[in-house]
Structures are given as structure tokens and as C-alpha cells.
Amino acid sequence: MVAKTLFGLEQVLENELKLLGAASVKQGVRNVRFTGDTGFMYKANLCCRTALRVLKPIYFDHVKSADAYYHSLSRLPWEDYMTLDTRFSIQVTQSVPMFRNTMFAAQRAKDALVDRFRKREGKRPSVGKEQPDITFFVHLSQKGMEVSIDSSGAPLNQRGYRTETNIAPINEVLAAGLVALSRWKHTTPLLDPMCGSGTLLIEAAMQACDIPSQINRKEFAFEKWNDYDQDLFVTIRKAMLNRVKECFIPLVGYDKAPSAVRKAQQNIEAANLSDYISIRRRDFFKTQKEHPDQHLHVLTNPPYGERLAVDAQLFYKQMGDTFKQNYPNTDVWIITSSMEGLKSFGLRTSRKIKLFNGKLEGRLVHFPIYAGSASR
Ligand SMILES: C[S@@+](CC[C@H](N)C(=O)[O-])C[C@H]1O[C@@H](n2cnc3c(N)ncnc32)[C@H](O)[C@@H]1O
Numbered sequence: 001m002v003a004k005t006l007f008g009l010e011q012v013l014e015n016e017l018k019l020l021g022a023a024s025v026k027q028g029v030r031n032v033r034f035t036g037d038t039g040f041m042y043k044a045n046l047c048c049r050t051a052l053r054v055l056k057p058i059y060f061d062h063v064k065s066a067d068a069y070y071h072s073l074s075r076l077p078w079e080d081y082m083t084l085d086t087r088f089s090i091q092v093t094q095s096v097p098m099f100r101n102t103m104f105a106a107q108r109a110k111d112a113l114v115d116r117f118r119k120r121e122g123k124r125p126s127v128g129k130e131q132p133d134i135t136f137f138v139h140l141s142q143k144g145m146e147v148s149i150d151s152s153g154a155p156l157n158q159r160g161y162r163t164e165t166n167i168a169p170i171n172e173v174l175a176a177g178l179v180a181l182s183r184w185k186h187t188t189p190l191l192d193p194m195c196g197s198g199t200l201l202i203e204a205a206m207q208a209c210d211i212p213s214q215i216n217r218k219e220f221a222f223e224k225w226n227d228y229d230q231d232l233f234v235t236i237r238k239a240m241l242n243r244v245k246e247c248f249i250p251l252v253g254y255d256k257a258p259s260a261v262r263k264a265q266q267n268i269e270a271a272n273l274s275d276y277i278s279i280r281r282r283d284f285f286k287t288q289k290e291h292p293d294q295h296l297h298v299l300t301n302p303p304y305g306e307r308l309a310v311d312a313q314l315f316y317k318q319m320g321d322t323f324k325q326n327y328p329n330t331d332v333w334i335i336t337s338s339m340e341g342l343k344s345f346g347l348r349t350s351r352k353i354k355l356f357n358g359k360l361e362g363r364l365v366h367f368p369i370y371a372g373s374a375s376r
Contacts, residue, residue, distance in 0.1 A: 001041060002148060003051040004031050008355040009177035013050040020047055042233045045152055045220050046240055049176035049203065049213045052155050055137055055148035062144040066099060066108065069145065073112035073138075081149060081226075084121060087128025088113070094140035109138050133224050153221035160216030161202060161271035169196060170301050170335070174357060175203040176213065178299060181353055181364055182333040187249060188297045193284040195253030198264030198277065200299055205276045208247035212240045216271065247276050252290070254282035285318050288326045296330040298323075304337045304360065316341030320367075323347065329371035337362040 005013045010027045017025050020043055022034035032051075036044065044054050058081065061072040082088055090113070092105040099105040113136075114124040135150040157173040170178075178200065184190060186208040192200045206213060214220075222228060255261050261281045268277050289296060302319060304312075316338065323332050324347060336342060337360040342349075351366040 001036060001044070001151075002028075002031050002033050002055045002057065003044060003048060004053050004055065005050050006030065006052065006171070006174055006177065006356060008353060009050045009173070009181075012177050012180045013048065015180075016048050016050060017044065020044060038227070038229060039232050039236055041151055041222065042220075042236050043240070045156065045222070046214050046237060047212045048156065049207065050173055050180070051152075052157060052173055053150055053152040054156075056151055057146050057148045059147040060144060063098075063140075066105075069098065069105070069140075070108050070112050072145065073109050073147075074116055076112070076116075076147060078113045078116060079120065082125065082134050084117065084123055084125050086133045087126050087131075089128055089132035089135045090138060091135065092138045092140070096140055096142055098140050105138070105140070109136070135221065149221075149225075151220065151222040151225075153219060156214065158217075159213060159271075160218065162197065162199065162267050163270050168303070170199050170357065172199055172203060172213075174335075174355065175199040176207070177355075178301075178333070178335055178364060179204045179207055182297070182299050182331075182366070184297050184299065186247065188295055188331075189250045189252070189291070190297050190299065191252050191254070192300050193254045193282075193287070193298065194300050194302045195255050195264055195279065196260050196301070198253055198267050198279065200301065201251050201253050201264075201277045201279075202268060202271050202273060204299070205247060205251050205273045206271070208249065208251075209273075209276070210243045210245055212237075215241075251277045253277065253279045254284055254287065255279070256281065256283040285322050287322070289328070289330065292328065294329075296327065298327070298330055298332045300333070301335045301357075302341075304341075304357075304362075312338045312341040313344040317344040317346060320345035320347050323367065323369055327369055330369045332367040332369060333364060334367070335362055335364045339363070 003013055007030050010032055013032045014025050014027050017032060017034050022036050025034045041054060059076050063069045063072050090106045090109045092102040094102060117124050137148045137150060139146045157171050159172050190204055195201060253264055258281060261279050264279045268274055337357060347367040349365045350368050353364040355362050355364055
């Protein structure tokens with residue numbers, strides 16, 4: 001199978017898959033390949049926090065031209081995976097320039113599928129634009145063409161708890177990846193001082209409590225497959241729910257905007273995590289560390305330059321000063337696209353990890369602040 005992810009999260013996803021029990025795990029660019037049985041495919045969909053979707057490859061051919069592509073796809077036994085009544089969709093991606101645009105490539109693949117059905121059964125199945133029953137992914141690379149079926153459906157970052165979004169909510173898959181990349185230990189108190197709709201805190205709490213990432217999801221694409229084994233899925237879901245545990249470490253969020261505080265609280269309630277996460281309305285620049293003797297882990301996604309009403313340099317300088325003066329003994333991790341802002345932070349970074357927040361290239365940076373003297 002192939003689990004797709006965001007750039008920079010491949011290692012985190014590999015670790016997750018190995019922990020869940022995947023075999024032959026191998027990283028690619030924005031994906032991780034692995035093997036497992038049908039039950040494992042259900043488990044990966046239910047539990048992986050940093051996968052966007054899980055694909056099951058069904059066909060491979062060494063095609064080199066657009067013509068060979070159509071002929072090869074005409075030989076694919078599409079009828080093994082769908083019937084005349086199935087509303088289908090096909091998406092194409094390419095890492096070699098075989099087609100000028102992937103929309104045209106998808107159209108040719110649809111032609112191959114439809115022509116095959118017409119020849120065999122005299123009728124054609126219809127395309128499902130909004131909610132297809134089955135989605136095929138065709139990927140063209142140097143090696144050839146791989147066709148897969150999507151086992152997930154709606155992307156796995158749509159967890160189902162985010163009923164309320166803030167102006168710039170972070171993708172849930174990215175948020176889960178940041179929690180892992182920042183190496184938050186579930187025994188250290190966690191603070192997001194600019195929490196917006198609360199995504200980072202929700203993903204952190206779910207990790208600490210071992211709650212499957214898709215616990216709130218209504219359906220997966222594999223539930224519509226001919227070979228769907230409901231008993232197996234129910235057994236796996238139960239086994240995963242049995243692993244859920246309590247989390248006794250404080251998880252706290254601040255935001256200065258009353259609307260963000262309200263949204264975060266609503267999302268936390270929707271995720272059933274109100275017992276674990278507290279949100280307070282605060283201007284971070286006016287705060288002090290709540291328990292100065294305790295080690296604190298900060299993970300935050302402050303406003304970026306272009307979304308910031310105020311001057312980025314000034315804002316990031318204020319942020320750095322607040323951490324330096326009021327937050328001794330704290331590991332600060334920040335995801336930002338404001339390189340200019342970072343320069344004004346005034347603290348030395350110990351790590352920088354390249355990531356993308358949507359289309360914006362960004363960095364996850366680590367500023368360790370020691371106990372005692374800020375200058376250390
Ligand atoms: C990019 S958003 C965070 C988005 C969040 N990660 C999410 O998933 O929704 C930045 C947040 O910082 C908040 N903010 C800006 N200045 C602040 C300050 N001085 N103190 C606290 N919060 C602040 C904004 O209100 C906004 O909600």
C-alpha cells in the first residue's frame with residue numbers, strides 16, 4: 001500500500017506505520033510504501049495521524065507514451081473493482097511530463113475504462129463528480145504507470161472534530177506531525193500560546209491518550225468495496241479503542257481573540273477532550289510561565305507575515321522577548337513562514353526543519369530556553 005503525506009512528515013509516518021505493525025516500510029517523497037493485509041489497511045486508515053490517504057495499488061505497467069497509456073489502461077480489469085452502477089472518479093499525478101496536463105490524462109483514463117465496459121457489457125458506468133463510490137489514482141513516474149484504489153475517501157486530515165475554524169487553521173495532519181517532530185513527551189506540560197482553533201492541542205491530546213485519529217469519522221471508502229469485511233473492521237476498531245488511556249498532564253492554550261477562544265473550546269468539546277485541554281483568553285505578551293519550576297513544552301503556530309496586521313519584525317521580537325524574560329526552562333517550537341520574523345526573535349535556534357503549511361514554505365524551529373539566565 002501507499003500512504004500519502006505532507007512534505008517533511010515521511011519519517012514520522014514511517015515510524016507510525018512501523019509501530020502499528022506494517023511490513024516492508026519504505027519512504028518516498030510525500031509518501032510511504034508498506035505491506036499489510038486487509039485488516040492492516042483498515043487499521044492504517046483508522047489510526048495513522050500523518051497520512052492523508054491510503055492507496056491500494058492494483059496495476060503497474062511500463063508505459064512510455066500517451067498512446068501506450070490508453071492501450072495499457074484498456075487492458076486493466078476495472079470490472080474486478082466496480083460494476084456498471086458504481087460512480088467512479090479518476091485522478092492523475094505525474095512526475096514525468098508524459099501529458100501536458102493531468103486533466104487530459106484523467107480524461108484518457110476514463111475513456112479507457114468506459115470503452116472497456118461498453119465493449120464487454122454494451123453500457124458504460126457514470127462518473128461521480130461530487131461523491132464517487134470509488135476513486136482510482138493513476139501515477140506516472142520514471143518507472144512507469146501505477147494505478148491504485150483510494151481506501152480512505154475524504155482526506156484523513158478531515159478528522160470530524162473541527163466544526164469551527166479560525167482564520168488560518170493548520171492542517172490536522174501537519175499539526176499531528178509537528179507534535180511528533182517537536183518530540184513532545186507526554187509527561188511534560190504543553191502550551192500553545194497562540195492556539196487559534198486549538199488544532200495543535202487537540203492532536204497532542206489525542207496522541208497522549210492514544211485515541212485513534214479517525215475516531216470521529218463517519219465513513220471510509222473501503223466500506224463500499226465488494227470485499228468489505230465489516231466484522232473485521234469492527235474488531236479492529238474495538239481493539240484500537242481498548243488502547244485509549246487517560247492523560248494527566250496539563251495541555252493549555254492561549255489566544256487573545258475572544259472568537260478564537262470560543263472556536264477552540266467548541267472544537268475541543270466536539271473532540272470530547274474538554275477534560276484534558278484548557279483554553280484561556282490571554283495576550284501572550286502579557287503572560288508569565290504558570291509554573292516556573294516545571295519544565296514546559298511550547299508548540300505554536302503564530303501569525304505569519306502576510307496575515308499579520310502588525311509589523312512581523314516587531315511581533316517576533318516581542319515573542320522572543322516574552323519567552324526569554326518570562327519562560328525559563330522551556331522548549332519552544334514554532335512553525336512559521338516568516339523568515340524575516342525569525343531573524344528578529346533574538347534567540348538561538350537548535351534545529352530547523354523544512355515543511356509546508358499549505359502552499360507556504362515554512363520552518364519548524366526549536367529554541368531551547370534554559371533555567372536561570374536567559375543569555376545561556
Ligand atoms: C495562525 S493562527 C493559529 C492557528 C491555529 N494553529 C489553528 O489551527 O487554528 C494565530 C493565532 O494567534 C493569535 N494571536 C495573535 N497575537 C496574539 C497574542 N499576542 N497573544 C495570543 N494570541 C495571539 C491570533 O488570534 C490567532 O488565533
